[in-house]
Amino acid sequence: xxxxxxxxxxxxxxxxxxxxxxxxxxxxxxxxxxxxxxxxxxxxxxxxxxxxxxxxxxxxxxxxxxxxxxxxxxxxxxxxxxxxxxxxxxxxxxxxxxxxxxxxxxxxxxxxxxxxxxxxxxxxxxxxxxxxxxxxxxxxxxxxxxxxxxxxxxxxxxxxxxxxxxxxxxxxxxxxxxxxxxxxxxxxxxxxxxxxxxxxxxxxxxxxxxxxxxxxxxxxxxxxxxxxxxxxxxxxxxxxxxxxxxxxxxxxxxxxxxxxxxxxxxxxxxxxxxxxxxxxxxxxxxxxxxxxxxxxxxxxxxxxxxxxxxxxxxxxxxxxxxxxxxxxxxxxxxxxxxxxxxxxxxxxxxxxxxxxxxxxxxxxxxxxxxxxxxxxxxxxxxxxxxxxxxxxxxxxxxxxxxx
Amino acid sequence: xxxxxxxxxxxxxxxxxxxxxxxxxxxxxxxxxxxxxxxxxxxxxxxxxxxxxxxxxxxxxxxxxxxxxxxxxxxxxxxxxxxxxxxxxxxxxxxxxxxxxxxxxxxxxxxxxxxxxxxxxxxxxxxxxxxxxxxxxxxxxxxxxxxxxxxxxxxxxxxxxxxxxxxxxxxxxxxxxxxxxxxxxxxxxxxxxxxxxxxxxxxxxxxxxxxxxxxxxxxxxxxxxxxxxxxxxxxxxxxxxxxxxxxxxxxxxxxxxxxxxxxxxxxxxxxxxxxxxxxxxxxxxxxxxxxxxxxxxxxxxxxxxxxxxxxxxxxxxxxxxxxxxxxxxxxxxxxxxxxxxxxxxxxxxxxxxxxxxxxxxxxxxxxxxxxxxxxxxxxxxxxxxxxxxxxxxxxxxxxxxxx
Numbered sequence: 001x002x003x004x005x006x007x008x009x010x011x012x013x014x015x016x017x018x019x020x021x022x023x024x025x026x027x028x029x030x031x032x033x034x035x036x037x038x039x040x041x042x043x044x045x046x047x048x049x050x051x052x053x054x055x056x057x058x059x060x061x062x063x064x065x066x067x068x069x070x071x072x073x074x075x076x077x078x079x080x081x082x083x084x085x086x087x088x089x090x091x092x093x094x095x096x097x098x099x100x101x102x103x104x105x106x107x108x109x110x111x112x113x114x115x116x117x118x119x120x121x122x123x124x125x126x127x128x129x130x131x132x133x134x135x136x137x138x139x140x141x142x143x144x145x146x147x148x149x150x151x152x153x154x155x156x157x158x159x160x161x162x163x164x165x166x167x168x169x170x171x172x173x174x175x176x177x178x179x180x181x182x183x184x185x186x187x188x189x190x191x192x193x194x195x196x197x198x199x200x201x202x203x204x205x206x207x208x209x210x211x212x213x214x215x216x217x218x219x220x221x222x223x224x225x226x227x228x229x230x231x232x233x234x235x236x237x238x239x240x241x242x243x244x245x246x247x248x249x250x251x252x253x254x255x256x257x258x259x260x261x262x263x264x265x266x267x268x269x270x271x272x273x274x275x276x277x278x279x280x281x282x283x284x285x286x287x288x289x290x291x292x293x294x295x296x297x298x299x300x301x302x303x304x305x306x307x308x309x310x311x312x313x314x315x316x317x318x319x320x321x322x323x324x325x326x327x328x329x330x331x332x333x334x335x336x337x338x339x340x341x342x343x344x345x346x347x348x349x350x351x352x353x354x355x356x357x358x359x360x361x362x363x364x365x366x367x368x369x370x371x372x373x374x375x376x377x378x379x380x381x382x383x384x385x386x387x388x389x390x391x392x393x394x395x396x397x398x399x400x401x402x403x
Numbered sequence: 404x405x406x407x408x409x410x411x412x413x414x415x416x417x418x419x420x421x422x423x424x425x426x427x428x429x430x431x432x433x434x435x436x437x438x439x440x441x442x443x444x445x446x447x448x449x450x451x452x453x454x455x456x457x458x459x460x461x462x463x464x465x466x467x468x469x470x471x472x473x474x475x476x477x478x479x480x481x482x483x484x485x486x487x488x489x490x491x492x493x494x495x496x497x498x499x500x501x502x503x504x505x506x507x508x509x510x511x512x513x514x515x516x517x518x519x520x521x522x523x524x525x526x527x528x529x530x531x532x533x534x535x536x537x538x539x540x541x542x543x544x545x546x547x548x549x550x551x552x553x554x555x556x557x558x559x560x561x562x563x564x565x566x567x568x569x570x571x572x573x574x575x576x577x578x579x580x581x582x583x584x585x586x587x588x589x590x591x592x593x594x595x596x597x598x599x600x601x602x603x604x605x606x607x608x609x610x611x612x613x614x615x616x617x618x619x620x621x622x623x624x625x626x627x628x629x630x631x632x633x634x635x636x637x638x639x640x641x642x643x644x645x646x647x648x649x650x651x652x653x654x655x656x657x658x659x660x661x662x663x664x665x666x667x668x669x670x671x672x673x674x675x676x677x678x679x680x681x682x683x684x685x686x687x688x689x690x691x692x693x694x695x696x697x698x699x700x701x702x703x704x705x706x707x708x709x710x711x712x713x714x715x716x717x718x719x720x721x722x723x724x725x726x727x728x729x730x731x732x733x734x735x736x737x738x739x740x741x742x743x744x745x746x747x748x749x750x751x752x753x754x755x756x757x758x759x760x761x762x763x764x765x766x767x768x769x770x771x772x773x774x775x776x777x778x779x780x781x782x783x784x785x786x787x788x789x790x791x792x793x794x795x796x797x798x799x800x801x802x803x804x805x806x
Contacts (some may be wrong), residue, residue: 049574100533102524104505121581127573130503133536134566141559149552156544163537170530171452178524348492 020397023390027070027087028063030080034088038139052116052128053135056095059111062403065090067390068205072223075387079215080146085139085319086155097133099125105260145386147212155209162204164182169195176263180287182271189265190232196342197238198231222379229372233399236365239264240358243349245402259290259340265364267348268346268358273355282351291339362399422486423800426793430473430490431466433483435490441542455519455531455539459498459631462514465806468493470793471608475626478790485522485550488542489611497603497769499535502528508663550615557614565607572598579666585674585688590765592668593635600641601634625782632775637801639768642667643761646752648805661751662693663741668767669760676758684752733779765802772802 035057039050066087073083102115103108103125109115117125139158172192178182206227209219227263242257243266257264271282299364352358373395382388414712438460460466469490476486504510505518512518520528546555553660575595607623609630613623645660646669660667661805674685755761776798785791 045571045574048578049571097533100529104529121577124577126503126507127570127577130500130536131574133533134563137540137563140561141556144556153544156540160537160540160544163540165536167530167534167537168448168452171448171527171534174524174527174530175451178527180535209515223627249505268603335584358585359531 012366015114016386017397019386019389019393022069023386023393024062024064024067026060026110027067030055030070030328031063031066031088031091035092037252038088038135040083040094048294049128049131051094051097052124055116056098056110057091059113061095061111063091065201065205066093068202068227070211070396071390071394072206072389073213074209075202075216075382075385075391076210077383078209083209083212083375085146086212087157088204089136089139089159090208092132092136094137097130098133099129147155151211155208156206158204158211162199162318165195165199169193169199171194171196173263175187175262179346180283181281182263184263184266184268186265186268189263189268192263193232193235193400194228196226196391197235198228201234202227202231213329219381222375226372226375226379229368229375230395233365233368233372236265236339236361237399237401238369240361241402243352243358253318255349258345261286261290261340263313266352266361266363269308269357270348270351270355273357274351282348285340288338288340288344336354365399369395420800422789422792422796425791426474426796427465430470431464432795433473433487434466434469434491434494435460437487438495441488441495441538441652442492449752452531452534454534455527456495456545458519459501459513460494464498464514464518466494468497468604468608471605471630471797472612473607474790474793474797475612476610476616478794479613479616479618479622480786481612486612486615488549490608492539492542492612493564493608494537495539499532499539501534504533506532511768554614554617558611561610561614562608563601567727568598568602572596572600572602575599576666580664582684583664585666585671585686585689587666587671589668589671592666592671593664594640597636600638601631604637605630605634620780622782624782625778627684629775629778631780632771632778633798633801635734636771636775636798637677639668639764640802640804641766642669644805646755646761658748658752659713661748664689664743665695667764669755669764671759672763673751673754673758677754680694681754685751687750688743691741691743691747768771768802771796772798 024091035054039053040046041050044220069087069090070080070083076078077332098110099116102110102124103117107115108118115125116128122129140152140156143155146152150282150347163332169192174182176192203224204270206223209222210223215223239257239262242264247253253259271279376395382391442456442479443449444453461647471491472493473486475485500512502519502766505513506520506525508776510518514661519529519531520729534773543555543559546558549555554793572595576599578584579595606627609626610623613626618626624765640663643665646658648657661670776795779785779798785794
C-alpha cells in the first residue's frame, strides 16, 4: 500500500482511511495488552479499583496518542518492545484526565456509555482518576531497566513538561470562559491550543517515540514542530466536528462547545465579524451559564416538577391566575432563568453561518496541516515503512476525519 | 527544653505543646518559602493558575507532613538544604488532594475560608489540583542534582508507592460507603487506615526524610513501623475529634463523618455492639445519602422555595388543604426525602454514647501511640536533638491534640 501525493490544494496527500484505521486498531490492541500488564489484576482491590481503570480504555476509543508514539519510534528504527510501555502510559494519563473532565462537566456519557461518575458516583470516579495518574508513574520508573537511565529520565521530564503546558493551556481557556473574555486574536487561540492540545496529544507522544528510538536533537526538533502544527489542525477540526458531525460516529454532544461558551476559532471569528448589535447580543448570551444538568443522586428536574404542581392544583380547583404566577415566579430560579436557551444557541449558529466562520476555520486548519506535511516530506531520514506512511496519512486524516 | 517520661498509663510522654507547635510553625515557614521557589511566579499564567496553587498552603494549616520529613532527616544527621525540596513536594501533593477532596464532597469551606471551587468554580479548581500534582514531579526530578541519582530515584519510588497505597485505602472506604457494608472487623478498619492515612501522612514523610539522610535499611524499617503505628493513632484521634472538638480550632464540620456515613472505629464499634433492632435502624439510616448541599452556580434551596410558594399562595387566597398537600408532595424529592435527617444523626450519636464507643476508640488510639513510642525509645541511633524531641513529643500530640 502506498500513500501518494496529488494536486488537491486542501491537502497534498490523499487519506487512506484503511491504513490509518488499521494502524490505530493494531496499536490500540498492543496498548491495551500493555495496560493490562501495568494495572494489578489480582487481589482485594481488583473489583473496587483496578477494573474501573480499564473501563474507559476498553471502550470505543481511537487511542491516537499511543499510535503516534509507536509509529514515530518505529519510523526511526526503534523496536516495538522498547516503546510500548511509554505508549501505554500516555493512554493511562489520557483516560485519567477524561474521567476528571467528565466529573468537571457533569457529562452523562463517554464513548456511548454512561460516565464513570454516573455509574459509581463522583467520589469513586475522582479516586480512580487520581489512582490512574499515580499508577502511571511506576511504568515510567520501570522504564529505566527497559531503555536505560538516560532515556527514562528524559521521558519523565517530557511528561512533567506536558502536564505543565496543558495545565497552563487549560487555565487560559477556563479563565476566558470565567471572565467572558472575547477580545482575543487568532494568536491567542493558537497559543492556547498549542499548549492544551499540541503538547498533550501530539508533541509528547512523538517526542517519547523519538527519545526511545534515540533520535538526534535535530530530528526531535523537526518531529516536535510537525506535531505542534498537526495538533493545532486537529483541534480546529475538533471544533468544526462539534457543529457538523452527523450521526453517532463523533460521539460528543452537538454544539456542546456553544453551550459551554468555549473559545473555538469558529466562534471567535463570528464574534469578531459581527455587527455592534449582534456582538452585544452574543456577549449577553455567552455571559450566561448553561442550564445545570441533573447529577446522579441529585435528580431534580425543575420543569416536570412545575407542570406536576400546576396539574395537581388545577385538579384541586385551586388555581387562580395569581396563584399560577406565584408558582411560576417561585420556580424560576430552579428552572434555569438566566441560563443559555436553545434560542440563544440558534442565534450563535446563525451568526457562524452568516460570517462563514466554519469555512474560515477549515482554511486555517488545512493551512496548518499543509505545514505539518511539509516538515514530514523534508524528513527523509524517516524510514520508508508502514510507520512512516501512517504519519503521512494521519495528516490528511486529522483534517478530514469525522470522529 | 526536655520531654520527660512519666507514669501516665495512657501515654508515657507528656506533650510539650510549645515544642510541637514551634517546630510545626518553623518547618511550615521553611516549606512555604521552598514552595514559592517551586511554583513559577512570573508571566502570563501567574494570576490565573500559579497564585491559586498557593491559596491552600498559605491558609492556617499544620503542615505536619513536611515537619515529619524534616525532623526525621535532621534527627538522622541529614542537612536541611537536602530535604527541603522533598518536604515541600509532599505539601504540594497534599494540598492538591485537598482541592480534589473539597470538590468531591461539595465542601463550602476549608481552613476557615471558602473552598477553591466555591470561589473559582469547579473546572478551575480541578485544573489547579491536577496542575499541582503535575508540578510536584519536577522538583522530584531536580532532586537528582541536589541529593544524587540513587536517593532521588528511591524517593520517586516511595511517592509512587504512597499514591498507590492511599488510592487503595480510599477505594476500600468508598466501596464500604457505596455498598453500605458494615459487617467489618477492627482489622478491616486498621488495614484501610494503614493504607489511607499511615502511608500518606506518616510513612512517606518519614521514609523520605530517612532516604535523604542516608539511613540504613534497618533504621528505615524501624522508622516505617513507627510511622505506620502513629498514623493509625492519628486517624482514630481524627475520628474522635469529629465528634468532640469544641469551637473553631478543629475546623471541620461537627459529626460530618456521621452525615457522610464514614467507617470510623467509633461507629463500627457502636454498630457491632447494638441490639438487633438498633442495628437495623442504624443500617437504614446509613443507607441514606446526606441531603445534597448547594453548589456554586446551582443554588437551589428546596425548603425556602417551598415556604415562599406556600406564602404566595396564601396571599393569593388560593390555598386549600388539598392544594397544600399537592405542593408538599411535589416538592418532596427536591426537599431531600430519603436522605439522612438531624434525628437520624442524633440516633447514631446516642448509640455511640450508649456503648461507650468513644472510650473504646480512645483506648485503641492510645495503644497504637504507645507502640509507636516504644519503637522510638529503642531507636537510640536517633540524634539527641530538638528534631528527635519533636518526634517524641509528636506521639503525645497525636492522641491529645484538638486540631
